[in-house]
Amino acid sequence: MTATMVKTTYREALREAIREALQRDERVFLMGEDVGAYGGCFGVSLGLLEDFGPERIRDTPLSESAFVGAGIGAAIGGLRPIVEVMTVNFSLLALDQIMNTAASLQHMSGGQYAVPLVIRMTTGAGRQLAAQHSHSLEGWYAHIPGLRIVTPATLEDARGMLWTALEDPDPVLVFEHGSLYNLAGEIAADAGPVDLDHAAVRRPGDDLTLITYGGTLGRTLEAAEELAGAGVSAEVVDLRTLRPLDDATYLGSVTRTHRAVIVDEGWRSGSLSAELSARITEQAFYDLDAPVERVCTEEVPIPYAQHLEEEALPQVRDIVAAAHRTLGEQP
Amino acid sequence: MSTPTTRPTADAAREAVQAAVRHVVPDADFDYVDDDTPLRGEFELDSLDFLGFAETLASRTGVPIAEADYPRLATMATCVAFLTGARDGT
Amino acid sequence: MSDFTMPSLGADMERGTVLEWLVAPGDVVHKGDPMAVVDTSKAAVEVETFADGVVVDLVVRVGSEVPVGTVLAHLGPVGAAAPAPAPEPAPEPEPTPEPAEVAAQEPAATTGHQPVVHSPLARRRARELGVDLASVAGTGPGGEITREDVEAAAPAAPPTPSTVPEAAPATTPAARGAGRPRVTPYARKLAREMGVDPAAVTPHDGETVRASDVRAAAIAAPAPAAQAPPPPAPPPGAPPPTGAPRPTAAATRAQTMRETIARLMARSKREIPHYYLTTTVDLTDALAWMREQNAGLPIAERLVPAALLLRATALATARHPALNGFWVDDAFVPGSGVHLGVAVSLRGGGLVAPAIHDADRLTVTETMAAMRDLVTRARAGRLRGSEMADPTLTVTNLGEQGVESVYGVIYPPQVALVGFGRVVERPWSVDGLLGVRPLTTLTLAADHRATDGFTGGRFLATIDDLLQHPEEL
Numbered sequence: 001m002t003a004t005m006v007k008t009t010y011r012e013a014l015r016e017a018i019r020e021a022l023q024r025d026e027r028v029f030l031m032g033e034d035v036g037a038y039g040g041c042f043g044v045s046l047g048l049l050e051d052f053g054p055e056r057i058r059d060t061p062l063s064e065s066a067f068v069g070a071g072i073g074a075a076i077g078g079l080r081p082i083v084e085v086m087t088v089n090f091s092l093l094a095l096d097q098i099m100n101t102a103a104s105l106q107h108m109s110g111g112q113y114a115v116p117l118v119i120r121m122t123t124g125a126g127r128q129l130a131a132q133h134s135h136s137l138e139g140w141y142a143h144i145p146g147l148r149i150v151t152p153a154t155l156e157d158a159r160g161m162l163w164t165a166l167e168d169p170d171p172v173l174v175f176e177h178g179s180l181y182n183l184a185g186e187i188a189a190d191a192g193p194v195d196l197d198h199a200a201v202r203r204p205g206d207d208l209t210l211i212t213y214g215g216t217l218g219r220t221l222e223a224a225e226e227l228a229g230a231g232v233s234a235e236v237v238d239l240r241t242l243r244p245l246d247d248a249t250y251l252g253s254v255t256r257t258h259r260a261v262i263v264d265e266g267w268r269s270g271s272l273s274a275e276l277s278a279r280i281t282e283q284a285f286y287d288l289d290a291p292v293e294r295v296c297t298e299e300v301p302i303p304y305a306q307h308l309e310e311e312a313l314p315q316v317r318d319i320v321a322a323a324h325r326t327l328g329e330q331p
Numbered sequence: 332m333s334t335p336t337t338r339p340t341a342d343a344a345r346e347a348v349q350a351a352v353r354h355v356v357p358d359a360d361f362d363y364v365d366d367d368t369p370l371r372g373e374f375e376l377d378s379l380d381f382l383g384f385a386e387t388l389a390s391r392t393g394v395p396i397a398e399a400d401y402p403r404l405a406t407m408a409t410c411v412a413f414l415t416g417a418r419d420g421t
Numbered sequence: 422m423s424d425f426t427m428p429s430l431g432a433d434m435e436r437g438t439v440l441e442w443l444v445a446p447g448d449v450v451h452k453g454d455p456m457a458v459v460d461t462s463k464a465a466v467e468v469e470t471f472a473d474g475v476v477v478d479l480v481v482r483v484g485s486e487v488p489v490g491t492v493l494a495h496l497g498p499v500g501a502a503a504p505a506p507a508p509e510p511a512p513e514p515e516p517t518p519e520p521a522e523v524a525a526q527e528p529a530a531t532t533g534h535q536p537v538v539h540s541p542l543a544r545r546r547a548r549e550l551g552v553d554l555a556s557v558a559g560t561g562p563g564g565e566i567t568r569e570d571v572e573a574a575a576p577a578a579p580p581t582p583s584t585v586p587e588a589a590p591a592t593t594p595a596a597r598g599a600g601r602p603r604v605t606p607y608a609r610k611l612a613r614e615m616g617v618d619p620a621a622v623t624p625h626d627g628e629t630v631r632a633s634d635v636r637a638a639a640i641a642a643p644a645p646a647a648q649a650p651p652p653p654a655p656p657p658g659a660p661p662p663t664g665a666p667r668p669t670a671a672a673t674r675a676q677t678m679r680e681t682i683a684r685l686m687a688r689s690k691r692e693i694p695h696y697y698l699t700t701t702v703d704l705t706d707a708l709a710w711m712r713e714q715n716a717g718l719p720i721a722e723r724l725v726p727a728a729l730l731l732r733a734t735a736l737a738t739a740r741h742p743a744l745n746g747f748w749v750d751d752a753f754v755p756g757s758g759v760h761l762g763v764a765v766s767l768r769g770g771g772l773v774a775p776a777i778h779d780a781d782r783l784t785v786t787e788t789m790a791a792m793r794d795l796v797t798r799a800r801a802g803r804l805r806g807s808e809m810a811d812p813t814l815t816v817t818n819l820g821e822q823g824v825e826s827v828y829g830v831i832y833p834p835q836v837a838l839v840g841f842g843r844v845v846e847r848p849w850s851v852d853g854l855l856g857v858r859p860l861t862t863l864t865l866a867a868d869h870r871a872t873d874g875f876t877g878g879r880f881l882a883t884i885d886d887l888l889q890h891p892e893e894l
Contacts, residue, residue: 258607258632289607289632328626377766377821378725379796386720398715398723 005186013158014044031058032084041086068094072102075117080166085121088137102171103146114169124177124215131301136265138175139272142242148172149242151214155187160194177215199249205235208259211250213239216263223319258289259326268296290326295319339392344414351387355380366408423472425494429621430461438486448476467805473499489621543568550575604630615639636749689833694869697828700881704859710891727818728789730841732894735780737883743872745813747834753871762812765799773799776812785894826862836871840864
């Protein structure tokens with residue numbers, strides 16, 4: 001790998017990934033609300049219409065059920081569609097298609113019909129978009145057998161996850177946290193596809209494991225830095241893929257550090273964090289030196305008011321406090 | 332500790348040796364120990380025990396014991412000889 | 422008020438017998454002062470207090486065997502006047518008839534402030550919360566202390582187990598149960614692996630025994646086994662009350678000692694990948710120097726070769742810290758200082774390896790004095806808990822018993838053991854000439870998980886080198 005680095009943003013990395021897919025495989029096309037002339041609600045597909053034309057960059061009516069269903073049909077028919085859904089809240093309108101059709105068809109057809117579909121959608125809060133545009137429901141989707149759920153949290157994953165997802169014969173849902181689009185940084189000029197099977201240790205540590213993914217990775221790394229200042233060595237695990245979970249990586253970490261804090265912007269009850277906590281107690285109980293801690297969003301519809309929204313979401317101080325609790329210390 | 336004007340008698344020396352050994356080995360039994368049995372081996376005296384033994388012996392008899400004299404404290408017979416000054420001809 | 426409890430002086434210690442009280446009610450004690458002589462079934466050990474205070478009363482009578490954690494005595498605030506002489510402790514520890522009365526009255530006697538408490542609820546809450554009523558300002562009628570006053574005065578933390586026994590008779594495990602700290606699953610697993618009784622571990626947060634607490638306990642009381650001393654002599658002047666050790670106790674103790682040694686040494690050989698190194702050290706210069714030093718000294722102050730060997734080992738250990746400490750939970754934990762365990766053989770069988778603390782900071786003369794003191798007390802059954810507890814590297818001088826070399830079994834969780842063989846006079850080549858020299862065989866048994874032979878070899882070379890320059894010791 002060359003050492004040449006280029007500046008980019010999460011948004012540009014996603015766009016480059018789509019561009020590469022469109023170039024590499026003529027079966028690939030992008031469709032969704034305002035992805036064409038408008039360039040996508042979050043600007044991800046800006047300029048792609050000009051380069052690839054309206055056949056491959058398709059604007060759709062405002063009907064998630066219809067265009068996700070169309071994407072499923074196209075996938076079954078042999079194409080490799082990338083369907084963009086504006087936010088995870090709106091994806092609920094297409095939940096029937098996603099769950100009852102996309103996730104089930106392979107099973108119900110006795111393996112005759114695979115659904116090689118990729119659905120991208122924005123998730124998460126933090127931008128004062130209120131309760132109908134801000135929720136984190138990727139944990140719900142991770143409940144559904146037949147789907148693969150990925151959550152790029154870094155520039156490399158934004159750049160590299162799409163192609164691997166398109167290669168997958170089954171439907172893959174890509175959750176892009178809305179706060180990440182402007183994330184800027186450097187990435188290898190030749191950055192390419194990445195695996196979707198493994199969680200990643202984003203920061204090594206010995207005293208406890210902070211498990212997170214997607215939009216809360218940044219705050220979790222900040223918390224780890226703050227903990228380091230207090231002499232606590234926190235390991236940060238980025239799950240990357242929420243279904244299937246890479247048990248080996250985060251359980252391996254917890255088995256080593258004996259303490260786990262799960263940071264999840266989803267609500268606590270019946271959530272991905274609950275699933276992680278359950279797996280840790282099922283599989284690493286005898287290595288736990290403290291109860292598993294969870295830092296989640298308050299169980300309210302995400303407030304519009306900025307101070308209330310901040311209060312509802314997991315913050316660095318909450319993560320640090322939870323970490324200290326696992327150590328039996330006052331922060 | 333001043334130089335003694337009188338050396339102990341052989342009996343007193345023998346008694347002093349037994350007392351000094353019992354100082355470090357309280358239950359030491361001399362009934363089956365003949366005069367030529369090495370004391371350190373018989374009573375399992377390590378270097379610290381021996382130091383305590385020599386210390387007690389010197390204070391009880393008033394005979395100064397230099398480190399160079401340690402080899403002369405090997406058995407009851409050599410102890411008595413040393414303490415009574417037999418080898419010195421006094 | 423604080424409690425002085427039966428400590429755990431070893432991984433396998435479940436009960437202990439108070440052989441002798443070294444304090445009496447009214448005595449002012451400071452942290453580190455010996456309070457009592459306790460028979461752990463393997464050694465008579467002087468047990469120190471961890472708190473400053475005035476001895477309020479002695480709860481457990483001499484001769485009583487009680488479980489670890491049992492309150493043996495109560496300590497009041499420092500600077501307080503002695504309370505009225507306490508009655509002779511009951512033969513068997515029994516629930517204090519009216520603990521609430523005790524809690525309410527004793528502090529009054531010590532501070533002059535007579536708390537007014539009529540409410541049983543306030544008393545009960547004070548016990549539960551570990552609140553000293555004498556320190557509570559009453560806001561009720563006539564200055565009466567109310568429940569709210571007690572709760573307001575309560576520390577933020579829930580009552581620690583050590584405060585609970587004040588209310589509950591702490592003399593049986595069942596009674597302790599209510600206040601027993603929680604143990605995390607990992608701590609429990611670790612405790613099992615390390616041979617530590619989790620119930621005897623004190624949690625640092627007062628609530629939950631975690632892995633770090635277990636490790637601390639394991640390090641503080643690394644298996645008493647290999648150090649099994651003989652039965653302690655009966656305490657002088659101790660009345661033989663009920664509960665005193667029965668004549669068969671000695672046999673039982675010997676059996677227990679053997680079992681413990683078996684378990685510990687088996688664990689060492691099972692878990693520790695030993696490597697062994699040997700070197701022959703010429704002691705000509707060291708012994709000549711020693712004789713020179715001894716020439717003008719009274720017998721009591723004279724050095725023995727072991728003092729020089731210990732001193733050289735202590736200095737070398739300080740220079741090679743990788744050998745000084747413990748292997749715990751798959752990692753090396755450095756010792757807090759160079760605390761040399763000195764293997765002391767005991768008459769009637771058995772061995773103890775109490776520590777000379779900070780041995781690297783002592784002069785040869787001080788080392789000699791420390792060693793003599795330690796050996797004397799070890800053989801008198803008067804070791805202190807702290808000495809038994811924390812050697813960071815053990816030295817055996819088995820050579821004094823005549824053997825030429827000793828390949829030791831490492832004392833877990835330590836990572837090294839140094840052995841000195843007998844000093845023998847042998848032909849030895851020096852500068853191309855053959856001479857007869859006093860030699861000793863120096864050996865190292867070390868844990869290959871913690872160090873490699875290279876480190877061990879340098880360590881032995883350092884000891885050798887130090888012994889060639891005795892004037893610098």
